[in-house]
Amino acid sequence: xxxxxxxxxxxxxxxxxxxxxxxxxxxxxxxxxxxxxxxxxxxxxxxxxxxxxxxxxxxxxxxxxxxxxxxxxxxxxxxxxxxxxxxxxxxxxxxxxxxxxxxxxxxxxxxxxxxxxxxxxxxxxxxxxxxxxxxxxxxxxxxxxxxxxxxxxxxxxxxxxxxxxxxxxxxxxxxxxxxxxxxxxxxxxxxxxxxxxxxxxxxxxxxxxxxxxxxxxxxxxxxxxxxxxxxxx
Amino acid sequence: xxxxxxxxxxxxxxxxxxxxxxxxxxxxxxxxxxxxxxxxxxxxxxxxxxxxxxxxxxxxxxxxxxxxxxxxxxxxxxxxxxxxxxxxxxxxxxxxxxxxxxxxxxxxxxxxxxxxxxxxxxxxxxxxxxxxxxxxxxxxxxxxxxxxxxxxxxxxxxxxxxxxxxxxxxxxxxxxxxxxxxxxxxxxxxxxxxxxxxxxxxxxxxxxxxxxxxxxxxxxxxxxxxxxxxxxxxxxxxxxxxxxxxxxxxxxxxxxxxxxxx
Numbered sequence: 285x286x287x288x289x290x291x292x293x294x295x296x297x298x299x300x301x302x303x304x305x306x307x308x309x310x311x312x313x314x315x316x317x318x319x320x321x322x323x324x325x326x327x328x329x330x331x332x333x334x335x336x337x338x339x340x341x342x343x344x345x346x347x348x349x350x351x352x353x354x355x356x357x358x359x360x361x362x363x364x365x366x367x368x369x370x371x372x373x374x375x376x377x378x379x380x381x382x383x384x385x386x387x388x389x390x391x392x393x394x395x396x397x398x399x400x401x402x403x404x405x406x407x408x409x410x411x412x413x414x415x416x417x418x419x420x421x422x423x424x425x426x427x428x429x430x431x432x433x434x435x436x437x438x439x440x441x442x443x444x445x446x447x448x449x450x451x452x453x454x455x456x457x458x459x460x461x462x463x464x465x466x467x468x469x470x471x472x473x474x475x476x477x478x479x480x481x482x483x484x485x486x487x488x489x490x491x492x493x494x495x496x497x498x499x500x501x502x503x504x505x506x507x508x509x510x511x512x513x514x515x516x517x
Numbered sequence: 518x519x520x521x522x523x524x525x526x527x528x529x530x531x532x533x534x535x536x537x538x539x540x541x542x543x544x545x546x547x548x549x550x551x552x553x554x555x556x557x558x559x560x561x562x563x564x565x566x567x568x569x570x571x572x573x574x575x576x577x578x579x580x581x582x583x584x585x586x587x588x589x590x591x592x593x594x595x596x597x598x599x600x601x602x603x604x605x606x607x608x609x610x611x612x613x614x615x616x617x618x619x620x621x622x623x624x625x626x627x628x629x630x631x632x633x634x635x636x637x638x639x640x641x642x643x644x645x646x647x648x649x650x651x652x653x654x655x656x657x658x659x660x661x662x663x664x665x666x667x668x669x670x671x672x673x674x675x676x677x678x679x680x681x682x683x684x685x686x687x688x689x690x691x692x693x694x695x696x697x698x699x700x701x702x703x704x705x706x707x708x709x710x711x712x713x714x715x716x717x718x719x720x721x722x723x724x725x726x727x728x729x730x731x732x733x734x735x736x737x738x739x740x741x742x743x744x745x746x747x748x749x750x751x752x753x754x755x756x757x758x759x760x761x762x763x764x765x766x767x768x769x770x771x772x773x774x775x776x777x778x779x
């Protein structure tokens with residue numbers, strides 16, 4: 285028992301392969317960054333569409349959010365990688381190739397845009413109507429009010445919730461090895477095939493994920509504290 | 518005086534205005550003219566439609582029927598050459614709204630901007646002024662409401678009375694032709710209403726055209742030169758304060774006044 289524990293905590297093997305493993309982590313960060321930008325852009329559009337006065341726009345955006353919020357990322361990533369190219373190839377009548385990286389970004393970006401769109405909607409809804417009416421009464425356009433009054437305030441209110449969504453998104457990048465994106469989990473299993481020492485390798489990977497997320501969360505905490513000191517709600 | 522020789526032109530004209538929310542009629546057939554430079558108080562029990570009427574004047578509520586004219590220009594609609602009425606463009610409506618200032622019960626300052634930025638925002642976005650010029654004008658108007666020293670404070674650091682004065686400065690900076698006050702002192706602690714009423718009194722003296730929905734009977738009686746009593750969406754009494762407060766013709770107005778004046 286104590287021997288097993290010692291083995292899992294002996295990270296010297298992890299250190300030995302540090303460059304390969306860091307290259308893997310870089311892939312996770314890369315997938316995360318691209319998926320996060322995609323998710324945020326889609327979430328902004330879908331979140332605002334869900335508040336639209338137009339019933340059809342509302343219905344379509346609600347279906348979108350519900351669909352992707354309630355599909356496991358695991359299933360989605362496989363679907364995008366294996367099924368989507370076939371569908372697209374048939375529809376466009378050309379050969380359509382999907383790289384693992386693109387599939388990972390698309391699947392995770394779309395999945396998390398579903399969650400984030402709820403955060404955007406709640407954030408925008410939490411801004412009192414009077415703030416818009418004040419803008420209207422001064423002659424501002426709806427777009428100016430959205431850009432200058434609503435979004436800057438909503439973003440600040442959304443930050444804690446969005447942060448936890450982004451933490452989940454980063455964790456979810458650990459499944460991209462499923463479609464052979466050479467991320468850290470992929471590298472760990474490759475090294476394991478060679479070295480046959482899963483305990484330190486997987487423990488190291490777990491610790492590394494944890495470390496990155498804690499560091500990032502702390503950094504954002506410091507930033508938002510600085511904002512608060514400037515008097516923003 | 519020469520007022521009779523040169524009757525003041527109506528700057529705001531309300532004609533056969535109706536507003537219903539679903540089946541509930543809040544305003545029924547309201548018509549009146551407001552002369553430039555006059556201070557009109559609108560009084561009435563809660564639910565009488567005063568706030569809805571005020572919000573219709575700058576089209577925050579779209580009237581169900583009837584027309585509003587600002588300086589003879591129709592608000593919210595255009596009449597085409599064939600006589601048909603069409604909804605006005607958002608840009609035109611915005612241009613008209615910029616000429617009608619509004620002060621809200623809840624102040625509605627934007628909390629992520631300083632007092633000065635609150636005042637400067639519409640000058641930049643709507644009037645297209647440069648940052649430096651907008652900021653200079655913003656500070657002039659903050660000085661006018663005695664809050665220049667709070668120019669860099671965020672609303673959360675200001676008292677209710679100070680917030681409302683910033684909101685008045687924000688509306689004034691656009692140089693509106695008419696200023697609407699929607700129960701501007703109703704959410705203030707009693708000791709803070711005075712500073713806001715004082716600013717309103719000063720504006721009245723300077724000749725600003727004002728339409729004031731208020732529970733402050735003292736203000737209605739002493740500062741305004743016309744009082745409109747609204748009851749269930751109808752104008753029941755309309756005249757100079759001496760008449761409305763002194764010898765109202767409507768029984769309902771008498772009842773209302775005796776209930777609020779005690």
